[in-house]
Amino acid sequence: MEINGNAAAADGDMASPHLTGAAVDIGKKGLSESEIAWMRAWLLPLQQAGKIDVEEEFYQACFHITVYSSYAPQAMPRVPRRRSSTTLLAAGIR
Amino acid sequence: MRTRFAFVVFALALGLALPGFASTARRTVPLNKTHHRRAGSHRPAATHHAHASTAGRAAAGQAGPVRAGTAEAAALRAAAERAPLGVTPLKVTSAGRVPVRRAASGHGSATHRLVEATATGPAATGVAATEQAAAEKADPEQVSRDAAPSEPATAGKADSEQLPSEQAPSERPAIARTSAERTAGKRGALTTHAVAREATIPTLAKLHFVPPLRGSRESLLRQNEKDTAEGLVRIRDDEQLNAMRADRELVQLPASSALLVNQALPYNRRYCRPTTARFFERFGAGALCAVPPGNSGKFGGTDGSVPAVADGD
Numbered sequence: 477m478e479i480n481g482n483a484a485a486a487d488g489d490m491a492s493p494h495l496t497g498a499a500v501d502i503g504k505k506g507l508s509e510s511e512i513a514w515m516r517a518w519l520l521p522l523q524q525a526g527k528i529d530v531e532e533e534f535y536q537a538c539f540h541i542t543v544y545s546s547y548a549p550q551a552m553p554r555v556p557r558r559r560s561s562t563t564l565l566a567a568g569i570r
Numbered sequence: 571m572r573t574r575f576a577f578v579v580f581a582l583a584l585g586l587a588l589p590g591f592a593s594t595a596r597r598t599v600p601l602n603k604t605h606h607r608r609a610g611s612h613r614p615a616a617t618h619h620a621h622a623s624t625a626g627r628a629a630a631g632q633a634g635p636v637r638a639g640t641a642e643a644a645a646l647r648a649a650a651e652r653a654p655l656g657v658t659p660l661k662v663t664s665a666g667r668v669p670v671r672r673a674a675s676g677h678g679s680a681t682h683r684l685v686e687a688t689a690t691g692p693a694a695t696g697v698a699a700t701e702q703a704a705a706e707k708a709d710p711e712q713v714s715r716d717a718a719p720s721e722p723a724t725a726g727k728a729d730s731e732q733l734p735s736e737q738a739p740s741e742r743p744a745i746a747r748t749s750a751e752r753t754a755g756k757r758g759a760l761t762t763h764a765v766a767r768e769a770t771i772p773t774l775a776k777l778h779f780v781p782p783l784r785g786s787r788e789s790l791l792r793q794n795e796k797d798t799a800e801g802l803v804r805i806r807d808d809e810q811l812n813a814m815r816a817d818r819e820l821v822q823l824p825a826s827s828a829l830l831v832n833q834a835l836p837y838n839r840r841y842c843r844p845t846t847a848r849f850f851e852r853f854g855a856g857a858l859c860a861v862p863p864g865n866s867g868k869f870g871g872t873d874g875s876v877p878a879v880a881d882g883d
Contacts, residue, residue: 484790485806493793495804497820497843500850503832518782520855523783528849529793531785540785542793543846545800 499542501533515539523549607613802843811838828854 484492501524504512519539522528527547531540805811814820821839825831829838829850841852 488611489791491794491804493797495799495840497805498797498802500846510852513780516783517778519783520780529789530783531789532783533785538621543843543849544796545845547845547849558629
């Protein structure tokens with residue numbers, strides 16, 4: 477069994493947030509500088525809004541992202557269902 | 571015998587008493603020989619003037635001895651006094667070539683150097699005008715006689731008001747500069763000048779530099795506090811993991827063409843919270859929209875690599 481030496485503890489204040497299922501790492505390998513800059517620019521506003529927490533790791537070259545429950549994209553406003561024209565036509569015939 | 575000796579003594583005494591009479595023969599200067607004045611020499615002023623005037627006459631093409639004390643010698647002496655030191659009358663030739671004779675500062679007979687300003691631009695005409703102005707003071711008739719057919723010399727004559735000190739030395743050819751200007755140039759090389767450096771860089775687009783989002787201990791503590799506050803429990807073992815998957819508390823990672831999952835990650839570890847999955851869906855969609863032109867449509871490097879998502883450590 478392989479043991480990750482960089483893994484955080486399972487308990488305590490310094491425990492890894494990955495155990496909750498809310499944190500995911502995104503690797504930076506293969507990304508150009510501009511693409512990494514795009515990711516930073518995309519993640520920074522969300523972090524400032526308190527919806528996520530981002531830690532950029534350099535030893536493992538990844539973005540550690542923890543998403544909170546406050547990150548809930550607003551649901552699309554419900555549009556009243558329109559009846560099809562054939563239904564209206566049938567209703568008019570009746 | 572005594573009478574002759576007494577006469578000789580008397581004549582010598584008379585010669586000492588009248589030095590002008592005795593030195594008259596020495597002041598007669600043949601013009602076929604070149605005489606030059608050394609800078610800082612100890613000759614009397616009258617001798618200086620005589621040599622300068624004879625040099626000017628030699629440059630002007632005149633010949634014949636000039637006896638000191640005559641009206642011609644006085645006129646030449648006055649002209650030499652008006653002329654600046656080290657400058658003798660010049661002869662302006664055609665096509666803007668101005669041979670400038672200067673009094674050399676060293677010894678020897680071949681001390682007159684012929685400096686030709688070969689440039690035909692305004693700088694050369696400026697030098698010619700300066701030299702001509704000095705020569706015109708020394709011998710106005712000769713200069714006007716020589717400068718009449720020459721077009722650049724006429725143009726230089728119009729600019730004769732411009733003194734060498736008013737003209738920038740850098741605009742003149744280096745070969746036609748005076749020794750004082752060369753010395754000033756050497757001194758100028760040691761001095762520093764404030765150079766106004768201005769550059770206009772065209773603005774292409776607004777670039778917002780985002781610094782690296784470095785983690786910290788406080789950030790890790792904050793994450794744990796928030797997770798605890800939201801009521802998120804830590805997964806202890808596979809049984810708890812399977813139970814959460816069955817309860818839909820954990821959903822599969824939204825793998826797509828824009829977001830790949832690390833193949834080394836076990837299948838039962840490719841799950842996350844629904845909110846996290848929603849976030850990555852939108853993240854993948856945003857990455858697809860931001861694909862640079864020329865890429866194969868995948869998010870990642872130009873070699874087609876795609877960022878891998880690793881869930882859990």
